[in-house]
Amino acid sequence: MKLFGKLVNFEFMRFLPIYITLLAVVFLIEAASVIFYVFMVKSEITESIVKHGLSKEQFLQDNGYASMVNILSSFMFSLPIVIAAVTIFIYILFIWYRDWLGKNTFIYRLLMLPVKRIQLFFSKGVTILMLVFGLVAFQVAVLPVLQVILKLIIPVDYRLDLTTQGMVRSLYYLRFLLPENFIDFIINYGFGIAFVILLFTMILIERSYRFRGVFMAAFYGIGALILVFSPYILQVIMKDYFYDNELLWMQFAIAIVLSIISVFLSNHLLNRKIRV
Amino acid sequence: MIKLTGVEKRYGRKAILNGITFEADKGQITCLIGINGAGKTTILQSIMGLTPYQKGEITIDGEKLSPAVMEKVTYIPDAMTLLPKMRIKDAFQFMKDFYQNWNGERAKEILKFFKLKEEERISQLSKGNTAKVNLLMGLAMDADYILMDEPFSGIDIFSREQIADVFSSHLVEDRGVIITTHEISDIEHLIDKAVLLADGVVRKEFMTEQIREEEGKSVIDVMREVYQG
Known part of the structure; x- marks a missing residue:
C-alpha cells in the first residue's frame, strides 16, 4: 500500500x-x-x-x-x-x-x-x-x-x-x-471511471499485441460501447417497456461488469502479454 | 541459480527462442554470445518478465517468477530506463523509494568509481556515461543476480575498460551475472561460462576455463568452430 x-x-x-x-x-x-x-x-x-x-x-x-x-x-x-x-x-x-x-x-x-x-x-x-x-x-x-x-x-x-x-x-x-445527490455522484463518476478503465485496457491490448492489437482493441472498445448502450436497443425492441431510470441503472450495471472484466484482462495482459 | 528449460518464444510465425535450456549459477559470469537476432536480449527480457514466452519454464533459485523472486534479480538493459529530466540523485531517490534492496552507499561508491556527479541530469549524459549510470542502477542493488544487456555497445574504449573493470571488482563478487555482448574480447578472460546462441537455440555451452585447460582453446576459437564450421 x-x-x-x-x-x-x-x-x-x-x-x-x-x-x-x-x-x-x-x-x-x-x-x-x-x-x-x-x-x-x-x-x-x-x-x-x-x-x-x-x-x-x-x-x-x-x-x-x-x-x-x-x-x-x-x-x-x-x-x-x-x-x-x-x-x-x-x-x-x-x-x-x-x-x-x-x-x-x-x-x-x-x-x-x-x-x-x-x-x-x-x-x-x-x-x-x-x-x-x-x-x-x-x-x-x-x-x-x-x-x-x-x-x-x-x-x-x-x-x-x-x-x-x-x-x-x-x-x-x-x-x-x-451533482446535488450522492447517487448521481456515484453514477456520473462511475461511468467516468469505467470509461478510463476501458481506455486503459484498450491501450494495454494494443501494447501487448501491437499491430494486431490495434484491431483487437478497437473491437473490444466498440463491443463494450454496444453493450453499454444495449438497454436502449432493448427499449426499442420492447417498445418503451422500461422507465428511463431503469435504463440508466441497466447501463450502470453493464458498465460495472465491463470494468471488472477489463481490470482482470488488464491484469492478465500486464503479467503475461505485455512487451517493452 | 537461474534456470531456463525449453523456453520458446514466437513473434507470429517466427521463432525467436526455440527451446532454450541453460543454467546460470551464483558466483559465475555467464556470457550469452550470438549475432544480432540470436535471441540474447529476448532471453534476458523473458527472465525479467518483460516479454512473454509461450513454452518452457524459467526459475530463480528453484522458484517461479513472481514480484518477490524478482527482487533477487536486477536487469541492466542496453537502453536508458530513467526519465531524461531526472538528475542522478533523483534516480537514487526513486530507487530508494521503491526497492528495499537498494544500497545507497554502494551507489555512491560506484558513482565515484565512474567519476560521475549526483547533480548530472540524465538527458545531458554522454553515451558512455549513460551506460555507466545504467550499470550503476543495477549494480547498486543488493540482488543475487545481475542481467546485463550489451553493456559495451557503442561506447568508447576508455568507458569500456572502466566497465570491464567492474567485472573483476568486488561489485559483482559472489553474484550471478548473465551478460550479453558482441565485444567478447573485452571480457573474455573474465567470463566463467559461455552460451553460444544461433537462431534461437543454444549451439554450445561450456565452461571457459575447462576448455582453455583441456583443449587449449579460447572463447573466440570455439565461436569460430561453432559459427563458421
Whole structure:
C-alpha cells in the first residue's frame, strides 16, 4: 500500500508542471472573460445613464442585473474548460504511451518495480481521477474570486451576487461533476471511471499485441460501447417497456461488469502479454 | 541459480527462442554470445518478465517468477530506463523509494568509481556515461543476480575498460551475472561460462576455463568452430 501511494505520487508529480500550467490557463481565460464582460456592462451603464439619461430602473428593465450567470454560460468561459477536459483526455492515453515512446524507455523501470503490475494500472487511474477532482475543486474555488472582479467594477445596485453554490448550479459541467445527490455522484463518476478503465485496457491490448492489437482493441472498445448502450436497443425492441431510470441503472450495471472484466484482462495482459 | 528449460518464444510465425535450456549459477559470469537476432536480449527480457514466452519454464533459485523472486534479480538493459529530466540523485531517490534492496552507499561508491556527479541530469549524459549510470542502477542493488544487456555497445574504449573493470571488482563478487555482448574480447578472460546462441537455440555451452585447460582453446576459437564450421 505504501508503494502504491508512492506510485500515485510519482505519476502525479510527472504531470504536475503541465497541470499547473493548465490551471493557470483556465484561470487566466476565465478571468479575462469576466473582465471583458464587466467592462462591457460598465460602459453600457455609463452610456445609458450619462449619455441617454436613463434611470437605474429603466436600465435594469432593459438589460437586467449584471451577474456571474451571464458569464458562466458564455463561450469564452466554456473554452478553457473544454481545453482542460481535452488535455486530461489526451493524458489518459499519454500516461501509458509516454512510458514506451518517450526518449528513454521508462516502461522497463516501471515493469521491473517490485510491485504487482496491476498497481501500475490503478496508480495511473487514480492519478487521472485526482486530476479531475483537482480541476473541479480549482474551478469551484476560483468562482468566488472571479465574482470579486465583478463586485469591484459593477456597482451593487446593478448586479446580482450569487453564492458559490448558486454559481456551481449555473455552470452545466459543474452541475454534472458535482451533482446535488450522492447517487448521481456515484453514477456520473462511475461511468467516468469505467470509461478510463476501458481506455486503459484498450491501450494495454494494443501494447501487448501491437499491430494486431490495434484491431483487437478497437473491437473490444466498440463491443463494450454496444453493450453499454444495449438497454436502449432493448427499449426499442420492447417498445418503451422500461422507465428511463431503469435504463440508466441497466447501463450502470453493464458498465460495472465491463470494468471488472477489463481490470482482470488488464491484469492478465500486464503479467503475461505485455512487451517493452 | 537461474534456470531456463525449453523456453520458446514466437513473434507470429517466427521463432525467436526455440527451446532454450541453460543454467546460470551464483558466483559465475555467464556470457550469452550470438549475432544480432540470436535471441540474447529476448532471453534476458523473458527472465525479467518483460516479454512473454509461450513454452518452457524459467526459475530463480528453484522458484517461479513472481514480484518477490524478482527482487533477487536486477536487469541492466542496453537502453536508458530513467526519465531524461531526472538528475542522478533523483534516480537514487526513486530507487530508494521503491526497492528495499537498494544500497545507497554502494551507489555512491560506484558513482565515484565512474567519476560521475549526483547533480548530472540524465538527458545531458554522454553515451558512455549513460551506460555507466545504467550499470550503476543495477549494480547498486543488493540482488543475487545481475542481467546485463550489451553493456559495451557503442561506447568508447576508455568507458569500456572502466566497465570491464567492474567485472573483476568486488561489485559483482559472489553474484550471478548473465551478460550479453558482441565485444567478447573485452571480457573474455573474465567470463566463467559461455552460451553460444544461433537462431534461437543454444549451439554450445561450456565452461571457459575447462576448455582453455583441456583443449587449449579460447572463447573466440570455439565461436569460430561453432559459427563458421
